[in-house]
Amino acid sequence: MKIVVIGTGFVGLPHAAVLSEYGHEVYAYDIDAARIAAYQTGEADAIERYVNEPGLADSVAENINRYLFFTTDIANVVDGADVFFFCINTPPKRDGSTDMTYYLDAAHHLAGLLAQRQNLSRVVLVNKSTVPIGTARLLESVMAEHGVANFGIASNPEFLAQGNAIEGSRRPDRVVIGADTAEDMHILRRVYSQFVNHVRIRYLETTPETAEAIKYMSNTLLLTYISFWNGVGARLAEAMPNIRMEDLKIGVTADARISTWGSYVSNGAGGSCFGKDIQSLIYQLNRAGRSTDLLQAVYNINEYQKIYLIERAIHEAHFSFNQKTVALLGLSFKKRTNDMRDSAALRVVESLLARGVRAIRAYDPLAVDEARRNWFNPDKNYLFERISYHATAQEAISGSDAIYISTDWEEFRGLARTIQTTVTPPYLIMDGRRMIPDYDTLATAGFDYLPVGGPLLCGREADAMSGENGHRMTARPVPSHAL
Numbered sequence: 001m002k003i004v005v006i007g008t009g010f011v012g013l014p015h016a017a018v019l020s021e022y023g024h025e026v027y028a029y030d031i032d033a034a035r036i037a038a039y040q041t042g043e044a045d046a047i048e049r050y051v052n053e054p055g056l057a058d059s060v061a062e063n064i065n066r067y068l069f070f071t072t073d074i075a076n077v078v079d080g081a082d083v084f085f086f087c088i089n090t091p092p093k094r095d096g097s098t099d100m101t102y103y104l105d106a107a108h109h110l111a112g113l114l115a116q117r118q119n120l121s122r123v124v125l126v127n128k129s130t131v132p133i134g135t136a137r138l139l140e141s142v143m144a145e146h147g148v149a150n151f152g153i154a155s156n157p158e159f160l161a162q163g164n165a166i167e168g169s170r171r172p173d174r175v176v177i178g179a180d181t182a183e184d185m186h187i188l189r190r191v192y193s194q195f196v197n198h199v200r201i202r203y204l205e206t207t208p209e210t211a212e213a214i215k216y217m218s219n220t221l222l223l224t225y226i227s228f229w230n231g232v233g234a235r236l237a238e239a240m241p242n243i244r245m246e247d248l249k250i251g252v253t254a255d256a257r258i259s260t261w262g263s264y265v266s267n268g269a270g271g272s273c274f275g276k277d278i279q280s281l282i283y284q285l286n287r288a289g290r291s292t293d294l295l296q297a298v299y300n301i302n303e304y305q306k307i308y309l310i311e312r313a314i315h316e317a318h319f320s321f322n323q324k325t326v327a328l329l330g331l332s333f334k335k336r337t338n339d340m341r342d343s344a345a346l347r348v349v350e351s352l353l354a355r356g357v358r359a360i361r362a363y364d365p366l367a368v369d370e371a372r373r374n375w376f377n378p379d380k381n382y383l384f385e386r387i388s389y390h391a392t393a394q395e396a397i398s399g400s401d402a403i404y405i406s407t408d409w410e411e412f413r414g415l416a417r418t419i420q421t422t423v424t425p426p427y428l429i430m431d432g433r434r435m436i437p438d439y440d441t442l443a444t445a446g447f448d449y450l451p452v453g454g455p456l457l458c459g460r461e462a463d464a465m466s467g468e469n470g471h472r473m474t475a476r477p478v479p480s481h482a483l
């Protein structure tokens, strides 16, 4: 098949690379010339500057100029193409709706070219990145407006998680195709022939609108599930004595119907998809005049979760942030990425600055440049001058009054020792990811430990506490720094 992938970001580039692995002739097109020039080098460094996914650079290097071609000139590759995948970014607007500007620009541009083509064989136009329900139909009307002949529209949503884009494209759990005609279904079966009749992969053929809805349902349900653990499980273990979070998780998820994924309590789920998709679905349902109470509650719970530990620090640990120095460990929305979109760290910084901290000493193994460039740039807000960046966690901790752990980087599991050798109590550790397994040693040494999904453990009282891990709430904890 001759396939054109429009847009070469996180969705488009891995998709193009994996399609080329199956011997299709794939043209990856983007309007961003710098990006295309970087991909054309076939060099890992250049590619990873734009999309950093395990296995991606190898896949591109293997297939470039054999099955995979990069271009900024779509007019040149339209002729004879069977399928076009739209992998265009659709950022959220302030009201939660989806900004379709880039998508519509690309659609009109392509429609103009398709209307002039000589070869009138069937083309299928497929939406791959997440777009509001009804967008396939919108695409159909754009094509019709330009007088394009012999085309079909389809929706084929991606379900990729960051860090797993290549493996996820090679072995998806399902392939969802929404199209109107048997002819278009047939063309897409040829694109995905390796997945049709696969013993493990669900190959679902449905309507374009159902396929679009499947994507929104999937992402919002995942966020709902995470929010159940954060909003109910974590609350129980924080508020009631002697409930062990890890055991709660094991006991509940032992039921085969209940997923272990999503049961890791955290300071809120971030990333480019969950927040954007739930807001968009709320907007779409509201416009359709339907109730969105559940979705709204999930969204609110997740957003509140991002600053909840700070509220707890004030109310439970009686910690005053005013003029304090806080070490912020982890900036990205999850480990192994530098992506900070919707990251809890953004809300944490906002909240810390609003509470008058003197300084924030930040550390992240990957995301420091991203933070400097796009988020905490002092040109955007003079208060960001209070943020300094450090090469190690230890350096960030040095001289601080408290720690906030925001990302689940594995290296944070060893923090107990670093903390004890770097700072002295009174000192507060806010653990938004439950990253310190040996927190009891910290408490014994006099540090106050406040985890998501657990009660405040007061340093001074730790000696007196009994029970496994010393993890038991006392009736009236008195944190050391409050004395």
Ligand code: UDX
Residues within 6 Å of the ligand: 158, 159, 160, 161, 162, 163, 219, 222, 226, 260, 261, 262, 263, 264, 265, 266, 267, 268, 269, 270, 271, 272, 273, 274, 333, 334, 335, 408
């Ligand atoms: C997500 C979906 O998993 C994917 O299917 C969809 O296509 C895009 O959105 P991604 O944004 O890459 O993928 O991140 P994911 O690994 O799902 O994590 C999202 C957020 O939830 C992260 O902040 C993560 O730390 C958090 N999370 C995840 C939890 O707080 N608890 C969990 O148990 C799992």
